[in-house]
Amino acid sequence: xxxxxxxxxxxxxxxxxxxxxxxxxxxxxxxxxxxxxxxxxxxxxxxxxxxxxxxxxxxxxxxxxxxxxxxxxxxxxxxxxxxxxxxxxxxxxxxxxxxxxxxxxxxxxxxxxxxxxxxxxxxxxxxxxxxxxxxxxxxxxxxxxxxxxxxxxxxxxxxxxxxxxxxxxxxxxxxxxxxxxxxxxxxxxxxxxxxxxxxxxxxxxxxxxxxxxxxxxxxxxxxxxxxxxxxxxxxxxxxxxxxxxxxxxxxxxxxxxxxxxxxxxxxxxxxxxxxxxxxxxxxxxxxxxxxxxxxxxxxxxxxxxxxxxxxxxxxxxxxxxxxxxxxxxxxxxxxxxxxxxxxxxxxxxxxxxxxxxxxxxxxxxxxxxxxxxxxxxxxxxxxxxxxxxxxxxxxxxxxxxxxxxxxxxxxxxxxxxxxxxxxxxxxxxxxxxxxxxxxxxxxxxxxxxxxxxxxxxxxxxxxxxxxxxxxxxxxxxxxxxxxxxxxxxxxxxxxxxxxxxxxxxxxxxxxxxxxxxxxxxxxxxxxxxxxxxxxxxxxxxxxxxxxxxxxxxx
Amino acid sequence: xxxxxxxxxxxxxxxxxxxxxxxxxxxxxxxxxxxxxxxxxxxxxxxxxxxxxxxxxxxxxxxxxxxxxxxxxxxxxxxxxxxxxxxxxxxxxxxxxxxxxx
Ligand code: SF4
Numbered sequence: 149x150x151x152x153x154x155x156x157x158x159x160x161x162x163x164x165x166x167x168x169x170x171x172x173x174x175x176x177x178x179x180x181x182x183x184x185x186x187x188x189x190x191x192x193x194x195x196x197x198x199x200x201x202x203x204x205x206x207x208x209x210x211x212x213x214x215x216x217x218x219x220x221x222x223x224x225x226x227x228x229x230x231x232x233x234x235x236x237x238x239x240x241x242x243x244x245x246x247x248x249x250x251x252x253x254x255x256x257x258x259x260x261x262x263x264x265x266x267x268x269x270x271x272x273x274x275x276x277x278x279x280x281x282x283x284x285x286x287x288x289x290x291x292x293x294x295x296x297x298x299x300x301x302x303x304x305x306x307x308x309x310x311x312x313x314x315x316x317x318x319x320x321x322x323x324x325x326x327x328x329x330x331x332x333x334x335x336x337x338x339x340x341x342x343x344x345x346x347x348x349x350x351x352x353x354x355x356x357x358x359x360x361x362x363x364x365x366x367x368x369x370x371x372x373x374x375x376x377x378x379x380x381x382x383x384x385x386x387x388x389x390x391x392x393x394x395x396x397x398x399x400x401x402x403x404x405x406x407x408x409x410x411x412x413x414x415x416x417x418x419x420x421x422x423x424x425x426x427x428x429x430x431x432x433x434x435x436x437x438x439x440x441x442x443x444x445x446x447x448x449x450x451x452x453x454x455x456x457x458x459x460x461x462x463x464x465x466x467x468x469x470x471x472x473x474x475x476x477x478x479x480x481x482x483x484x485x486x487x488x489x490x491x492x493x494x495x496x497x498x499x500x501x502x503x504x505x506x507x508x509x510x511x512x513x514x515x516x517x518x519x520x521x522x523x524x525x526x527x528x529x530x531x532x533x534x535x536x537x538x539x540x541x542x543x544x545x546x547x548x549x550x551x552x553x554x555x556x557x558x559x560x561x562x563x564x565x566x567x568x569x570x571x572x573x574x575x576x577x578x579x580x581x582x583x584x585x586x587x588x589x590x591x592x593x594x595x596x597x598x599x600x601x602x603x604x605x606x607x608x609x610x611x612x613x614x615x616x617x618x619x620x621x622x623x624x625x626x627x628x629x630x631x632x633x634x635x636x637x638x639x640x641x642x643x644x645x646x647x648x649x650x651x652x653x654x655x656x657x658x659x660x661x662x663x664x665x666x667x668x669x670x671x672x673x674x675x676x677x678x679x680x681x682x683x684x685x686x687x688x689x690x691x692x693x694x695x696x697x698x699x700x701x702x
Numbered sequence: 703x704x705x706x707x708x709x710x711x712x713x714x715x716x717x718x719x720x721x722x723x724x725x726x727x728x729x730x731x732x733x734x735x736x737x738x739x740x741x742x743x744x745x746x747x748x749x750x751x752x753x754x755x756x757x758x759x760x761x762x763x764x765x766x767x768x769x770x771x772x773x774x775x776x777x778x779x780x781x782x783x784x785x786x787x788x789x790x791x792x793x794x795x796x797x798x799x800x801x802x803x804x
Contacts, residue, residue, distance in 0.1 A: 174720075174763070175720075175721070175763075177762075177763040180761075180763070181760065181763075181766050181767070195718055195723055195766060195767065196723070197725070197787070197788055197791060198723065198724065198725055198788070198791065198792065199718075199722060199723035199724065200722075200723040228796060228798075229797070229798055230796070230797040230798075244723075245721060245722045245723070246720065246721055246722070246723070247721060488794065488797060491797050492797075493797050493798065559783075559784070559787045559791070560787070560791050560792035560793055560794050561791075561792060565784075566783075566784075567783075568787070568793060570792075570794050571793060571794060574794070622783045622784070625781060625782055625783045626783060627783065
């Protein structure tokens with residue numbers, strides 16, 4: 149893992165001390181809420197429906213076991229015993245008290261963590277493939293690029309007041325496990341002679357105007373990466389709309405300017421600047437990459453692992469190929485039947501930390517699908533590891549199945565929500581786990597559609613990017629759920645299409661089941677949901693859902 | 703704070719407690735976590751009094767984001783979905799933790 153140096157450490161400690169002073173002044177009445185709000189948001193502190201929520205950054209989703217224990221300690225001592233892992237690979241504490249937050253930030257700083265740039269109109273935590281440095285299909289380890297971008301974007305004075313928040317994702321394999329094309333800027337690192345080269349994508353995003361990113365430039369050599377990103381940010385900073393927050397993201401700018409005009413302006417901006425300003429980036433990249441290149445595990449003999457029943461399902465779904473022989477990548481599902489997606493108790497976090505120490509070189513990852521990953525597990529330890537997960541109730545073998553639901557906190561917590569998402573996820577997961585058990589017993593191995601739920605149009609639950617997306621809305625002061633079909637977050641990224649009129653909460657599980665049944669009845673041998681959807685079109689699914697019981701438009 | 707529209711019918715004043723963020727309702731001289739204790743305003747003058755209390759209490763840094771919301775004249779329940787969820791929420795069973803012995 150990358151280690152903070154003394155400079156980083158001193159900085160986060162100083163920042164925590166600064167916030168302690170700001171909180172003290174707020175509590176003493178020296179700062180009004182209008183003055184304090186931007187300060188707390190700069191430190192990841194939101195006021196939600198029922199309490200303050202602290203969002204802690206997990207840089208590119210990588211945690212050491214010690215950091216995970218720190219997160220568990222915060223959950224147990226400053227929250228109600230749990231935390232929520234988000235689609236941006238961060239963690240949120242739902243029940244924090246204002247007076248406690250400075251202590252929480254101090255504890256985080258000691259563990260090399262913070263909550264800076266988890267909110268506000270700045271470059272947010274860079275996200276990546278949760279299997280980075282471990283995936284069997286990896287071409288370039290994206291973590292060194294992520295860390296370089298973290299250093300470049302952290303408190304970048306020019307980009308502290310952007311028109312709107314800005315999200316960057318980096319991948320280093322052909323398979324996109326980070327929804328890269330749904331980011332303001334997406335990078336795919338590819339191998340090159342000395343350092344990687346990059347495909348740069350721009351203008352993706354979700355929210356009320358979902359867009360798949362467009363290719364800005366392919367095969368950009370490393371030397372031009374930061375100069376290009378810097379210029380891309382500068383042109384956005386200059387022309388991005390500040391008069392209307394719904395039109396302020398770069399996706400709107402690129403759509404309004406046109407990609408070619410935007411690109412021309414970026415190149416013109418670059419031409420005016422001295423690329424020597426970034427000359428040091430190469431050396432810094434090499435220094436960072438050295439942390440990762442050493443790799444915590446060495447090749448050993450491959451061990452065949454096979455099992456029966458639930459263990460076999462877990463091996464099939466939750467265990468992935470590793471780039472180092474003799475090892476495996478293990479995903480721990482936080483989506484047990486009826487569970488709240490992404491929630492983990494302090495006790496569970498500590499157990500995962502222990503498992504990481506025992507079987508995964510002390511390292512853990514957070515996935516954008518709200519699961520946890522042990523990235524460096526020897527194949528010979530899989531059975532023992534599984535046994536310990538079973539004891540803890542964390543052995544659900546459903547990663548990549550439909551019951552592996554993404555859900556945002558929705559109206560149970562979030563001040564912006566228009567409907568609840570968690571109860572919908574729970575009801576669906578009960579139903580889906582039963583279907584999955586039956587399918588498995590019948591020997592059916594086709595992966596089901598992905599299913600994501602958001603509690604409002606902001607789309608933190610990535611519903612646009614799901615094969616089956618659910619969006620909760622308020623209609624006439626009741627919850628109404630809109631279903632979209634055909635979205636994809638992988639390399640073939642696509643935005644889902646609205647199926648038809650909305651559903652009540654009670655109707656959603658039946659509707660989803662009918663959609664899945666329509667796919668099962670009509671699919672060709674081994675055909676995925678999205679392929680079937682593309683071939684068949686919406687009508688087949690619409691008929692399956694709406695025709696039995698004609699509905700009044702919502 | 704963001705300007706909220708003052709409801710026309712019966713309403714109560716709510717906010718979040720400054721220290722804890724807990725949802726609170728104005729009783730007429732203090733804040734309570736229970737809406738049962740809330741002072742209900744049925745006419746324009748009493749709604750204006752609640753509005754005034756909202757500003758005073760915010761300025762005194764006791765609460766954050768104070769605003770009035772509408773009640774159903776018959777049932778006395780909040781009209782808005784959001785207020786009903788604030789009142790009853792979270793509607794889910796929260797995960798619990800049993801910290802292991804040190
Ligand atoms: S999608 Fe909406 S409801 Fe869900 S977390 Fe984001 S802002 Fe809140």
